[in-house]
Amino acid sequence: MHGARTNGTSSTVSADTNGTTPGPISINKIPKSLDREMDGKFDKMAIKSTNRVRSIDAAGISLVNGSVEDSGGLGRGKRKVRRVPIKESSGSEDSDAPLNKRRRTSNGIKKENGVKQESSSDDDVPLAKKSAAKRRNVPSPTVKREKKPPALLAGDSSDSDIPLAAVKLAKDKQRTEQKAVKTAKEIRAEENKSATAAGTKRKSVGNANTSEPAKKAGKAPPKKANGVKKEESSDDDVPLAKRRKNVVQKPVESTKKAAAGKKSKDVDTKPVAAKGKGKAKEETPAEADEEEEEEYKWWENQAETDGTQKWTTLTHNGVLFPPPYELLPKHVKMKYTGVEVTLPLEAEEVAGFFGAMLDTQHASNAIFVENFFKDFQTILKQHGGAKGPDGKNISIQSFQKCDFKPMYEYFEEKKAEKKALGTVGRKALKVEKDKAEEKYLYCYLDGRKEKVGNFRVEPPGLFRGRGEHPKTGMVKARVQPEQVTINIGKEATVPAPPPGHKWADVIHDNTVTWLATWKENINGNIKYVMLAATSSLKGMSDFKKFEKARELKKHIDRIREDYARDLKSELMADRQRATAMYLIDKLALRAGNEKNDDEADTVGCCSLRYEHITLEPPNIVVFDFLGKDSIRFYQKTPVIPQVFKNLKIFKKAPKTRGDMIFDRLDTTQLNKHLQNYMPGLSAKVFRTYNASWTMQEQLDEILNQGTIHEKYAAYNLANKKVAILCNHQRTVSTTHETMMQRQEDKIKGLRYQKLRLKRMILSLEPNRKKKNPAFFKPDPEIDDEEWIKEHQVSLIEQERDRITKKFEKENEKLRENREKELKDKELKERLQVIKEMEAEFKAENKTGKIEPKRGATVEKLEGQIQKIEERIKKQETEAQVREDNKTVALGTSKINYIDPRLTVMFCKKYDVPIEKIFAKTLRDKFKWAIESADEDWKF
DNA sequence: CTTTTGTATTCAGGCAAATGCGC
């Protein structure tokens, strides 16, 4: 985004008493009169906004038109936020004084636009960067959830329809008309576009699915597993209640635990792996056994954990460094002003980073390029500079004059070489690599072997900050052992640093879970080597996360009642907090911590600014902003009147673009407030809670009928609702459009085939038409003669192609065998059929009749028609799902938000193999859930 | 019908970007 931005932190502000301590812009207490005022009429702002947003799609989708002001995120700038301690009770001394506003001001990356001090005069200066183009349509995430506090959630009852409807995607046409915010994703998408090319046909998709089974069809185990359970039900759940020994309780009743454990063992079977293609059918329990000692089932054994100490003993082998850089072959050189230059190793490496990215959009991103080039120059200078062929120094001054093409081409060559190796060669390489990594794969935590996650030190490269990250493109430096701190048990042997090096430090801190750490040079962030998601440490905390969310169930009613009440509080801070809670609860917004100017300008609930919300009377709120990862959050949703009114108040002048909506609130305060309800409660818990809650609700609506595949599709639909709620998106693949087109053509082709079959029937029995006119009615989808003709042409071409190819192939083979090749005459003869086809089509077009093949009967033809109809239907649903899901990412919610026990419950209850839904890694990660939940489990 | 082939989809890993809490 870009677009308007505000400059100036304070210009319009007068009361900045000491000049450095800004304060909230809003008044402390909300007078009754203001409340009343906001009740009635709608102010200018609201009306104005109406003009800017228009509702287009009948389905309820509304699109923001292109006006710059609507852009969600404005220019970034220094955010001068000050937080004044406000004693709410102290009354309203500061009531009207428009204190300094909290706003995001501009500073546009490089040019600091001087005048920041001026008021809003240049609010609208668009950033130089890319202007808006098309925007993606974001489906409205609202998902109906239980009517806990009935009146409270506007979307729950009557209103819910709107957003729900909005879930439907708009038509492409409309899509392209719109313009507006360009999200990071879109930018990326565009970039790829260029690199794309051919496509192909094939349909599929939709079902997103299905995998594994095909080959090892066997795999019945899971089924069996379910059958079993059902011992005493006792599980009215509430595992919480059934605490066992110590502090923490187990996920499920202990009783069935043992049984459960056993069962699921067969269930899990060795997933796939199946290195050979296809047929590996090992998978027997026997194999499971060979799997070394039995693993630690922490979930059956919850004792410890006071929370702070994470381990007692810890042994590991440290980290794996990337291989040192090796100079490129002599003939591969970057050019400057057309002349090959020799770079010092360090600089060549950096140039290579860029050279390898020439075909990405980064290479044409001005900020990226600028940051890269600056760092490149610095590094070059540090290492002696570039030399010309004559050995003389060459000063690299201009990016424009640099030509990285030779490097790019070299890398491409390398890639091709690798590809040419074939599966065999690559496998060998992989074995080698695996061997080098072997020792790092596992560590021993409290004596148990646990998998390590990211033991590889991140290699150097160019920083790929997402969205409009000010630092994107900077050189991410190589990490030296001297920067790496090792955390390991006191008793353990400290892994040796690479020869000639030493560690920054070696510590023995058992209150943290990391094995190694270092500081990254771009943002100064700290990186860690931690255990894999399948480890007990991660598993336990995941479990706790979900238990915490379930615990929230007990408090949610009260919390909702409270914030409903506080929506009317006369204290601004309380009212803002209540309003924020409403949004977090209803829309699953993230908390919205403050960010710095050297990060991309993205927001969450608490950091929403004036321009991110538009109010449309009577109670529609349009959210349009960039959230985490610069993913656009665009939603038009009704809210309860009090919230609408509050937002109006929070946007009231003098607040304007750049100012915080919740200027009396921040995440710390919000979370502190939440702690009062329940220890450990924070804003993010609401996301988990609402996601899992929604999933439970959705799953409950699924009927236990149909094929496994259908049930799986139903699950995915539920999953999708959650993903939409959480605004989890993905970029539409660059090939999406072509694939859709192709599929459409294919469907039409099928329809044409159907038409021909019907015509054949009529040739056999002309009187059928009278008997069943409906059946022979022309298909409206392909009544276009033009199209039919084109299609016929392409069919003929295809056939010709096929015959020719086959001919050539045969010849090739003959040649190999040193036999005589076929003559061209042979080919000609074979191509005779083409002539026949043409004639046939011609006749068909003229008379509308087709001679059936020999031996055809009406019955046979009808059978074929039926088959084709099935295929058409299948293709159509597939196409629909593909289109509907193109921007929705299901994975994130599956991995992070949906309590895995829900999935396990679903699978057991409906006899769907867990493998269908949880891939190998997820099955490992969620082993605790698989072994502890049964078909009656409830979130 | 089975095998082959070529592509689309899924998986698993990578690392950036959030949250949240305590010093």
Next chain:
DNA sequence: CGCGCATTTGCCTGAATACAAAA
């Protein structure tokens, strides 16, 4: 009270697979 630290969340990518059409 702002920052540092630890941990969770999230999108994307390259490699591995599955799938459907062709042979």
